[in-house]
Every structure is written in structure tokens, then in C-alpha cells.
Amino acid sequence: MEYLYLVPYAVVGTLLASTLALVPAMHVYNIAGIFIWLAVSAQKFIGGDALAMLLLGMIVGYAMLNTVSAIFLGAPDDSTVFIVLPGQKYLLMSRGFEAVVLTGIGGLGGILILIVLSPIAAGLFGALRTILFPHLHWILAVIIVYMLMAEWPKGGDRGATRGARLWDAWKGLGAGILTFILSGILGLVLMYKSPIPLEYSFQNLLPAFVGLFAVPWVLENLASSTEIPKQYIPTTIDAPPSMIARGIFSGALGGLFAAFFPVVTGGIGGYLAGHATAQRDDRVFIISQGASKFLYYVGAFWLFFLPTAGITKGGMAGMLATIYAPQGAGLYYTAVALIALCGVLSFFLLLGYARVAVWLVQRVNYRYISLVTLFILCGVVFWFTGVGGIAIMLIATPIGVLPVVWGSRRMNCLGVILVPITLNLAGLGPTVAQWLGIV
Amino acid sequence: MKGISHFITGIAVGTFFPDAVQAAAAGSFVLVLGGIGGLLPDTLDFKFARFLEEPDIVIDPHPEQFEAQKIADEIAAGIERVAARKKKLILKCSTMRLGTDWWQQYSLRFDTDKNQVIVKLGPIVNTSQLPLPQSEREDPEGRAQVRVPLMPTYSEFTTVDIFGGPSFALEWRNDRVEIDFLPWHRQFSHSFLMAVLFGVLCGVLFGTTAGWIGGLAVLAHVLEDQLGYLGSNLFAPFTKVRTTGMKLIHAQDAIPNFFTVGTMAMVILFNLDRFSPQPMIDPLFYWGVLWLPLPLLLAYYSYRKGSAEGKQFVPLLAQQEAELVAETQEVVNA
Numbered sequence: 149m150e151y152l153y154l155v156p157y158a159v160v161g162t163l164l165a166s167t168l169a170l171v172p173a174m175h176v177y178n179i180a181g182i183f184i185w186l187a188v189s190a191q192k193f194i195g196g197d198a199l200a201m202l203l204l205g206m207i208v209g210y211a212m213l214n215t216v217s218a219i220f221l222g223a224p225d226d227s228t229v230f231i232v233l234p235g236q237k238y239l240l241m242s243r244g245f246e247a248v249v250l251t252g253i254g255g256l257g258g259i260l261i262l263i264v265l266s267p268i269a270a271g272l273f274g275a276l277r278t279i280l281f282p283h284l285h286w287i288l289a290v291i292i293v294y295m296l297m298a299e300w301p302k303g304g305d306r307g308a309t310r311g312a313r314l315w316d317a318w319k320g321l322g323a324g325i326l327t328f329i330l331s332g333i334l335g336l337v338l339m340y341k342s343p344i345p346l347e348y349s350f351q352n353l354l355p356a357f358v359g360l361f362a363v364p365w366v367l368e369n370l371a372s373s374t375e376i377p378k379q380y381i382p383t384t385i386d387a388p389p390s391m392i393a394r395g396i397f398s399g400a401l402g403g404l405f406a407a408f409f410p411v412v413t414g415g416i417g418g419y420l421a422g423h424a425t426a427q428r429d430d431r432v433f434i435i436s437q438g439a440s441k442f443l444y445y446v447g448a449f450w451l452f453f454l455p456t457a458g459i460t461k462g463g464m465a466g467m468l469a470t471i472y473a474p475q476g477a478g479l480y481y482t483a484v485a486l487i488a489l490c491g492v493l494s495f496f497l498l499l500g501y502a503r504v505a506v507w508l509v510q511r512v513n514y515r516y517i518s519l520v521t522l523f524i525l526c527g528v529v530f531w532f533t534g535v536g537g538i539a540i541m542l543i544a545t546p547i548g549v550l551p552v553v554w555g556s557r558r559m560n561c562l563g564v565i566l567v568p569i570t571l572n573l574a575g576l577g578p579t580v581a582q583w584l585g586i587v
Numbered sequence: 588m589k590g591i592s593h594f595i596t597g598i599a600v601g602t603f604f605p606d607a608v609q610a611a612a613a614g615s616f617v618l619v620l621g622g623i624g625g626l627l628p629d630t631l632d633f634k635f636a637r638f639l640e641e642p643d644i645v646i647d648p649h650p651e652q653f654e655a656q657k658i659a660d661e662i663a664a665g666i667e668r669v670a671a672r673k674k675k676l677i678l679k680c681s682t683m684r685l686g687t688d689w690w691q692q693y694s695l696r697f698d699t700d701k702n703q704v705i706v707k708l709g710p711i712v713n714t715s716q717l718p719l720p721q722s723e724r725e726d727p728e729g730r731a732q733v734r735v736p737l738m739p740t741y742s743e744f745t746t747v748d749i750f751g752g753p754s755f756a757l758e759w760r761n762d763r764v765e766i767d768f769l770p771w772h773r774q775f776s777h778s779f780l781m782a783v784l785f786g787v788l789c790g791v792l793f794g795t796t797a798g799w800i801g802g803l804a805v806l807a808h809v810l811e812d813q814l815g816y817l818g819s820n821l822f823a824p825f826t827k828v829r830t831t832g833m834k835l836i837h838a839q840d841a842i843p844n845f846f847t848v849g850t851m852a853m854v855i856l857f858n859l860d861r862f863s864p865q866p867m868i869d870p871l872f873y874w875g876v877l878w879l880p881l882p883l884l885l886a887y888y889s890y891r892k893g894s895a896e897g898k899q900f901v902p903l904l905a906q907q908e909a910e911l912v913a914e915t916q917e918v919v920n921a
Contacts, residue, residue: 237717275867279860282612289619290598297626298590304638305682305751313638317751321634423591424848426841555714574614 151482154201157194158486159493161205166497168206169213171528172223172362172521180206184467196472197479204449204483205490207464211445212494213501215251215438219244220505221521222369223362226565227414227444229558231437232365234430242380244509247434248502249385250395252495254438257396258403259491261443262450265404266484269450273408274457285573288411291420292328292566295559298423299324302555323554330547331360331560332567333584334540339568339577340586343536353565355529355537359544360561362525364552367545369518376514379506387431395435398425402436403443407451407461411569414444416562446487453483588811588838590626592847596811597625597804599851602858607796609862617797620789624804627785628812631776640771642679642754644668650683650691655729659706662695663731666704666764669757670735677770680752688713692748697766699737703730705744712748736763741908753915768908769915773812773829777819782806811847812838817907831903835889839913842888849881 180203194202218228219235231251238247265272280287304317334356338344344352387395398421406417418440422433448462453474460469474480509517529537544564551558571577581587601607601621611618644665646658662678669676683691692709708727710718738760745753745768756770775781786802812819815838818830836843853873860868901909 241717276856278867279856279863282863283859285614286611286616286618289616290622293619293622294591294594294626297594297623297630300633301638302750307638310639310641314635317634317638420591423589424845426589426839426844574616 158205162209165206165209208490251438255442258442324556332563335564355540359541360548364548399436399439403440407447414441597621659729659731739902773819
């Protein structure tokens with residue numbers, strides 16, 4: 149009962165994040181950073197535990213609800229970028245609501261996984277951390293190599309000569325590699341010479357993510373004059389229990405991997421787990437991405453509360469760790485219980501918000517929605533990061549457009565975080581930055 | 588097997604070298620070579636070999652003269668030409684792109700019981716393979732009788748729609764025409780010599796251990812492919828024919844791939860711990876308890892596979908071609 153007073157904080161956090169999650173590009177970390185900054189400035193106007201649970205509620209709400217803007221507005225971030233393609237496919241089949249609910253089911257499965265793992269998590273993740281910690285650099289390199297090698301040609305059928313066919317096949321692959329290299333260089337620039345003011349350094353990646361992921365998608369929607377058909381709101385979901393279980397299992401593997409490993413996002417984790425479990429169905433994929441995304445965000449924060457393990461992974465935990473350290477098993481299990489409570493609350497909010505989104509896309513021309521989304525994206529970037537952020541966004545956008553134009557994978561834009569962190573873990577970051585003339 | 592299974596197997600192979608694991612812990616990227624070697628054979632095939640193949644018969648339908656019967660007749664004529672000349676010919680079915688995101692779908696099937704080529708015209712689809720409503724054609728099916736005997740082969744429809752179309756080697760063998768799917772795949776890239784060459788290359792560039800890791804990773808890929816219905820041309824370039832696999836698994840099935848990825852992930856973790864200054868994993872508990880669900884899952888899979896095969900006989904050649912079709916589909920959908 150001693151932790152009961154924390155419940156309202158978590159619920160308020162969820163309600164707050166549920167609104168923020170609907171604003172394209174408004175990442176929960178942007179707001180959390182401001183909360184923490186305020187907490188420090190105002191001499192801790194709320195206690196450490198209460199602040200932690202407020203942030204916990206926020207991240208749970210955000211992790212469950214951010215698919216609404218990704219699917220209906222086509223404005224993804226680094227972890228929802230994988231959901232947009234099947235999500236918009238569903239949207240064009242009048243099943244946008246169903247896609248959102250499938251991600252929510254994945255999120256609920258994620259909660260179940262966290263509850264099941266909670267008694268053994270400290271020992272399991274503590275041991276994994278000890279074994280893998282010296283090897284993180286090459287494991288990240290392995291992920292990069294797999295991402296690049298497992299992109300297969302999408303052309304090459306035409307051409308009178310072998311050379312012509314190879315060119316046709318390789319122009320898309322080449323664009324993918326170029327995207328990865330350019331976004332990697334952008335990441336190094338942001339790490340070593342960011343134009344973003346120091347007091348907003350926790351927003352450092354926001355303009356890059358918006359430019360790389362959200363703006364290109366919105367521009368594509370604007371250019372292609374997408375027309376959204378009348379949406380159908382079903383009373384049941386076309387996914388048998390075995391399919392849901394497979395999706396959650398696969399998403400759990402990916403999400404926990406992403407929650408534990410630095411830099412690996414929920415999208416990458418879900419992508420790798422999808423390959424590992426040989427998914428073939430869109431529904432399984434969407435559920436797994438929902439679970440993976442939820443476990444990536446929430447799981448990383450959950451690890452922060454693990455007694456004795458001392459794992460700080462993810463932006464939220466990283467920011468909170470600067471001013472607060474959780475104590476004891478009681479608080480840990482309270483966090484688990486609040487994840488469950490806020491997760492279920494978020495799921496019901498998701499159902500409501502998805503209906504609002506359906507109403508919106510049916511009544512307002514999708515071009516106008518995309519246009520307004522674009523203005524919001526620019527506004528959020530300017531609000532949080534100023535002119536420097538807008539400049540980064542403008543540089544990142546053409547890099548993010550490359551995969552759209554050449555038909556390569558958008559995932560290659562993740563070079564923006566994978567390259568600098570991998571190089572730094574191997575101790576090569578400063579050397580490469582020097583070669584590039586950044587430092 | 589799926590790409591990720593080969594890839595992680597290659598990495599796992601590398602972790603058996605204590606000096607490589609210790610170098611990796613100190614900042615080296617040598618174990619990445621295992622992953623590269625693990626995926627190299629398929630990379631060479633799907634990113635290079637398929638585009639270097641010169642087709643003899645090209646099915647390249649025009650949107651305005653898109654008739655199922657005409658396509659079926661062309662393919663049947665090609666098969667008969669092989670019988671007449673007793674010479675191997677490559678048949679290529681091109682995709683038909685109608686716009687930035689639109690493709691005309693068609694599919695073909697070799698009915699070796701009735702000696703027919705069947706072609707079906709499909710709808711217009713987008714790159715996500717979603718059909719455009721009301722784009723189905725009238726008279727969507729054409730059948731052409733082939734006047735020479737055909738060897739049993741994959742009996743389902745092969746769909747041609749987005750990106751690259753399939754190719755087939757048509758060859759006169761034992762007084763019948765054999766239809767071999769994706770003739771460029773699992774040839775030299777999947778041979779012992781390729782493993783040696785990549786090993787030597789890695790050895791020259793990065794040292795002896797790197798050479799062993801690179802070579803053994805390629806070899807692991809080649810050997811894993813032998814578990815399915817179609818092996819590979821193990822002794823290329825000295826031999827020309829792809830071997831029959833061990834028929835233990837269907838290479839694209841979820842459970843064998845999950846078993847491989849799970850087992851190899853555990854091998855990697857075990858070896859990283861084993862070669863660390865203070866190992867902490869108890870091998871008995873690790874392999875005797877934690878690993879146990881994976882072989883049990885595989886045993887269940889083998890039982891199900893055996894039962895299914897007991898109920899329905901599918902000729903070996905058909906199973907082999909099905910494996911190739913599934914592998915191509917993975918690449919298209921990736």
C-alpha cells in the first residue's frame with residue numbers, strides 16, 4: 149500500500165502521452181525531457197518516485213498510441229516506420245482501424261510478456277549484460293551488415309545486356325547503401341557538432357528523425373494524391389488466437405532484444421525477429437510490430453527499475469538516471485503493475501482514438517491532412533530545436549527521400565544512430581569524425 | 588533456409604575460435620566476417636548471377652496484346668524446341684510494369700500429368716501485390732498442349748508480377764524435358780570451392796583466423812542447404828548438376844528456421860561466455876534445460892512433416908522446385 153499514491157501519477161502520465169502521441173513527430177521523449185528539466189529547475193516539485201511513475205505512464209501511453217498517427221497520418225518515427233507500410237496498405241483496403249487494433253493487441257501481449265518475465269528478469273538480463281557488454285560494437289556491426297546484405301534487388305528484369313540488367317538491379321541497392329552512409333554521416337555530425345543548443349541536447353535526434361522518416365512519407369502522400377476509401381470498423385478482428393500468439397511471440401523476441409541492446413529500435417528488433425520466426429502474414433507482422441514497439445519503449449524503461457541489475461537503456465531511462473535512482477523490489481513490482489494498468493487504459497484509448505482518426509480521414513481530404521501534418525512536423529521541430537533543428541530536418545529530408553525515389557528500404561536511414569554508436573563503442577568514433585573533418 | 592538462419596550460423600561458427608572471441612571483446616570486428624560468409628552464397632546468386640544469365644526464350648507480353656493462350660503457346664513451343672534440338676535453353680518470363688506502382692500479374696503452371704502449359708492472367712497489382720479492383724481480364728486462362736514428354740516438376744502456379752520474373756532451364760534428359768526452376772541458383776556460389784576461395788580471401792586480407800571463419804561460414808551455408816530437398820552443385824565448376832538434398836526439412840518452413848536461429852543464438856552466447864575471463868553459464872542447465880524447447884519443437888515439426896508426406900505423395904523434383912520458388916518469394920517479399 150505504500151506505493152498506492154503513485155497510481156494517479158502513472159494514469160496522468162498515460163493520459164498526457166495519449167494526447168501527445170496523436171501529434172505527428174511529437175515524441176514522448178521531447179516532453180519527458182522538459183519534465184525532467186523542470187523537475188531539476190524547480191528543485192524537484194514532485195518526488196523522484198512520483199516523477200518516475202509519471203514518466204512510466206507517459207511511455208506506456210505513447211508506446212501503445214503512437215501507431216494512430218503513423219498509420220492514419222503516415223508520419224512515422226524510427227520505431228513505427230515498419231508499421232506504416234502494412235498499415236497504409238490496410239488503410240487503402242478500408243481496414244485502417246483493424247491495423248491499429250492489431251498493433252494494440254500486440255501491445256497487450258507485450259504487457260503479458262513483461263509480467264511473466266518480471267520475477268526472473270533481474271537474473272536473466274543481468275547475466276546477459278555481463279556476457280554481452282564487451283561485444284556490443286560487433287553485434288551492432290553484424291546488424292548493420294545484415295540490414296544491408298539482406299536487401300535484395302527490386303529490378304533487373306529489363307535490359308538487353310548483362311551490364312544493363314545489373315545496373316537496373318543495383319541502382320536501388322546502391323541508393324540503399326548511399327542512404328545508409330549519408331544518414332550515418334549525418335549522425336556523426338549530430339554527435340560531434342550539433343547545431344542544436346546544449347540545453348535542448350536531449351532533442352538532438354528529433355529533427356533528423358522527422359526529416360528522415362516522417363517528412364518523406366508525408367511528401368509522398370501529398371505527391372501521390374492518395375485517396376482514402378471509406379473505412380470499415382469491425383466488431384471482431386480477423387486474427388485467430390494462434391496467429392496472435394505467433395505475432396506476440398515474435399514481437400516479444402524483437403522488442404526485448406531492442407529494449408536491451410543500445411541503439412537497436414523496436415522496428416529493427418521486430419524486423420530481425422520477423423525474419424527469425426519466418427513470418428508470412430501481414431496480420432502477424434502488424435501484431436509483432438505492435439508488441440515489439442511496446443516492449444522496446446516500455447521494456448527499456450522497465451529494465452531501469454530492475455533491482456540490482458542496473459540497466460539504463462533508452463532515452464527516458466537515460467534522462468531520468470541523471471537525477472534519480474530507483475530503490476528496491478517493491479518499487480519494481482509497483483512499476484510492473486502500473487505498466488499493466490496503464491497499458492490496458494491505453495488500449496481502450498487506442499480504440500477511441502482510432503475511431504476519431506477514421507472519422508477524420510473520411511471527412512477531410514487526405515491531401516489537406518498531409519499538408520497540416522507537414523506544418524505540424526515543421527512546427528514541432530522549430531519549437532523544440534529552433535532554426536538549427538529546421539536546418540537538420542532540411543538536410544535529413546533529401547536523405548529520407550532517396551529510398552522513396554529509388555525503391556530501397558527506408559530502414560537504411562537508421563544509419564543516423566547505428567553508425568555513430570557502433571563506431572563509438574569500438575572506440576573509432578572520434579577517428580572517423582576527424583577523417584570527415586567534423587572535429 | 589532463410590537468409591537470417593545462414594547469417595547467424597556463420598557468426599556462430601566464428602565464435603568457436605577463442606582468439607576471435609577475445610579479439611572481438613577487445614574491439615575487433617572479425618566475427619562479422621562469419622555473418623558475411625554465411626549470407627555470401629545467396630548474395631552472389633540473387634544480386635549477381637541472376638542478372639548475368641542470358642535467356643534464349645523471353646516471354647515479354649505487351650499490355651495491349653496480353654493473351655493467356657498466346658503466352659502458353661510460346662512457352663510450349665519453347666519446350667518443344669528443346670526436344671527437337673536436344674539442347675538446354677533458358678526460358679525467362681518478364682514482369683510487366685504498367686506504371687510507377689502498378690504491375691500486370693500473370694501466372695504459369697506446368698501440368699506434367701496432362702503435358703500442358705497453363706497460363707492465367709491475373710489482375711493489375713500494386714507493388715504490395717494488392718489487386719486493383721475490377722482489373723481482372725476476360726478469358727483469363729490459356730492452355731497449350733506440349734507434344735513432348737515432361738518430367739514431373741513443381742505443380743503449383745508460379746506468379747509473375749512485381750520486380751523480377753522467374754527463369755527456367757529447359758533441358759532434354761532421359762527422353763523427356765526437364766523444367767528446372769532458377770537454374771542460376773545454388774551453383775558455383777554454393778560449392779566447396781567457393782568456401783575455400785572466400786576463406787583464402789579473408790585469410791590474405793585479415794589473417795589466418797579470419798580466413799577460417801570466412802571459409803567455414805560459407806561451408807556452413809552450403810551444408811545447411813543440403814538439409815532440404817534440393818542440395819547444390821557442391822563440386823562446381825567440375826560438375827554441372829545440383830545434388831538432391833537430405834529431405835529433412837522444407838527450407839522455408841518456420842520451425843526449422845526458428846530452431847536454427849535460436850540454437851545458433853544460444854551457441855554464440857555460450858561461446859562468448861566460455862571464452863570470457865570469468866565464465867558464468869552452467870553448460871548442463873543451459874543445454875539440458877534452456878535449449879530443450881527447441882529440439883522438442885523440431886521433433887514436433889518432423890512428426891508433422893512425416894505425417895503429411897505419408898498422406899500425400901509429391902514427386903521429389905516438384906519438392907525441389909517448390910523450395911526454389913519459396914526462396915525466390917522470400918527475396919521478392921523482403
